[in-house]
Amino acid sequence: MLGTILAVTLAAASLLAPPVAVPAGAQDAADAKGPVGRASGLPIPRFLSLKADKVNVRSGPTRDHAVAWVFTRAGLPVEVTAEFETWRRIRDSDGSEGWVYHSMLSSRRTALVSPWLKGEPTTLYASADKTSGVRARLEPGVLGKVEHCDGKWCRFFDNGFDGYVEQERLWGVYPGEKID
Known part of the structure; x- marks a missing residue:
């Protein structure tokens, strides 16, 4: 009975609340x-x-x-x-x-290179393809800017490096998230 009264009271209160823009x-x-x-x-x-x-x-x-x-x-x-x-x-x-x-x-948008992989470098590629040239090996925790993610790869750059990282290796973007 008390639960029903509370539910009705809350429902009535929500009708009186001003709309949220x-x-x-x-x-x-x-x-x-x-x-x-x-x-x-x-x-x-x-x-x-x-x-x-x-x-x-x-x-x-x-x-x-x-x-x-x-x-x-x-x-x-x-x-x-x-x-x-x-x-x-x-x-x-x-x-x-x-x-x-x-x-x-x-x-x-920024990201950290795989902070959960202590001591295991992440490869920075020249393009969004593992067969492209390797630009660098980035240590866990490296901070960089994120631009254009297609759900699998992100352009990842900062002073001294610029290339593509597999999206799953970054903390700061969601798996499968697309960023233009």
């Missing part, structure tokens, strides 16, 4: 790919990167929550797993999670 195209993205954040209207989860060299990660989504740790390198990829107003819950490549203020994140 969703950016144009975000609903189409949600329908095609899954859930979106209420604050941004963008897909959850999604990858972004850190905008600054010093980013405080908090235990909760306000400045009143304690700083759990501090990132000290701009450009690191993080996965947004939830949103609360202007705060984003993020996960790093080690699986650690915390909250950061939204303005500390950039939509620029």
Whole structure:
């Protein structure tokens, strides 16, 4: 009985709640790919990167929550797993999670070379083909920018290297994700 009353009360409350504005195209993205954040209207989860060299990660989504740790390198990829107003819950490549203020994140896509493969280099190819020339062997944890992924290969570059990496060897893009 209490459960029925609670369900009816919640249903009535949802009818009284003001509509949430969703950016144009975000609903189409949600329908095609899954859930979106209420604050941004963008897909959850999604990858972004850190905008600054010093980013405080908090235990909760306000400045009143304690700083759990501090990132000290701009450009690191993080996965947004939830949103609360202007705060984003993020996960790093080690699986650690915390909250950061939204303005500390950039939509620029970056990735880390297979941080889970300690000591095993990843090959950077001249083109999106294993028969193309080898440009470099990248150690796990190398940070680079990601551009154009076709679901199997990504162009991966930074100062000193430029080529293609098998998408499954990068943390910062989803398996099969396409990026133009």
